[in-house]
Amino acid sequence: MTDDDLSDETLLSRHVAGDPDAFGVLFARHRDRLWAIALRTLGNREDAADALQDAMISAFRRAEGFRGGSAVTTWLHRIVVNACLDHVRRAKVRSADPLPEDPERVTALAAQTQPDPVDQLTDRGAVLAALRTLPEDQRAALVLVDMEGYSVAEAAQMLDCAPGTIKSRCARGRARLHPHLADLRNQAEPARVEPLSAPHEPMGGDGS
Numbered sequence: 001m002t003d004d005d006l007s008d009e010t011l012l013s014r015h016v017a018g019d020p021d022a023f024g025v026l027f028a029r030h031r032d033r034l035w036a037i038a039l040r041t042l043g044n045r046e047d048a049a050d051a052l053q054d055a056m057i058s059a060f061r062r063a064e065g066f067r068g069g070s071a072v073t074t075w076l077h078r079i080v081v082n083a084c085l086d087h088v089r090r091a092k093v094r095s096a097d098p099l100p101e102d103p104e105r106v107t108a109l110a111a112q113t114q115p116d117p118v119d120q121l122t123d124r125g126a127v128l129a130a131l132r133t134l135p136e137d138q139r140a141a142l143v144l145v146d147m148e149g150y151s152v153a154e155a156a157q158m159l160d161c162a163p164g165t166i167k168s169r170c171a172r173g174r175a176r177l178h179p180h181l182a183d184l185r186n187q188a189e190p191a192r193v194e195p196l197s198a199p200h201e202p203m204g205g206d207g208s
Contacts, residue, residue, distance in 0.1 A: 037084075133177075
């Protein structure tokens, strides 16, 4: 049996026991979905990559604390979402600091906050941009419940709050997103073209 055939729980246990390859196999198995969660929560590729890296370092170091009360994937997703929320909070603190006088650094900082131009050319990018308009708590709840398919109870456990709080955050987030998504749907619909009038038949006779 190869490492790829082992369960998530077994890989995590092997990692805790000192297997140098087990965590890498576990991360590779779930990398795409973890990346999707980070990108949807933050909406920016650079920020998502930073948060995902922080999350995986945290998971690597905290694996011994996994108690098996939930699936390993749920545990990983919780760590990723929390890393994303921490990233948002740190970004808010940084944005409150005075801007550096070095113009090159100012330009670099501004570039980091700009949406990926490739994403902006796609519907996916437009949805991510709409998500970025939400407060981070509403955004995280919607990503977990509406996009990742977790139940309200599971999302509440992952975000360490009451199920009623998740329901409220989702409801408020959906209400705020509705105008943005309605605009996207309208843009996706082909414009209605009025039928052209039938050409008039030429008048009979000599026209006099």
